[in-house]
Amino acid sequence: MKIEHLGIAVNTLSASDDLFSRLLGKKNYKQESVEREGVTTSFYELGESKIELLEARNPESPIAKYLDKKGEGIHHIAFGVEDIDSEIKRLKKEGFQFISEEPKEGADNKIVVFLHPKSTNGVLIELCQEKP
Ligand code: ZN
Numbered sequence: 001m002k003i004e005h006l007g008i009a010v011n012t013l014s015a016s017d018d019l020f021s022r023l024l025g026k027k028n029y030k031q032e033s034v035e036r037e038g039v040t041t042s043f044y045e046l047g048e049s050k051i052e053l054l055e056a057r058n059p060e061s062p063i064a065k066y067l068d069k070k071g072e073g074i075h076h077i078a079f080g081v082e083d084i085d086s087e088i089k090r091l092k093k094e095g096f097q098f099i100s101e102e103p104k105e106g107a108d109n110k111i112v113v114f115l116h117p118k119s120t121n122g123v124l125i126e127l128c129q130e131k132p
Pocket residue numbers: 005006007052076078126
């Protein structure tokens with residue numbers, strides 16, 4: 001496992017893309033919308049990890065709700081795993097709660113699942129596995 005990426009919720013992706021490309025001294029390597037999640041994402045490489053900027057595509061998006069409640073900032077931490085199904089089993093046995101126990105397609109060629117922040121000290125944790 002490693003920290004695969006940090007997800008950051010932003011109000012306006014174009015403005016934040018400008019900010020992060022100046023901050024990191026490079027452009028994003030990918031912009032991708034995940035229609036089902038109501039988000040547009042933008043990815044930056046940062047050594048072994050990545051930064052994922054998240055913009056809401058509609059008011060029902062979980063990102064829109066997050067921004068309403070908390071404003072811009074770190075939204076989730078994503079741990080890269082080799083075998084997402086066995087990690088889900090292991091963590092369920094350990095008593096962790098998931099937002100949904102069924103892994104689904106995420107951005108950047110990943111299969112993802114989220115742990116409920118209630119069971120992880122208020123931090124939204126994403127597990128992600130490279131698509132086979
Ligand atoms: Zn993510």
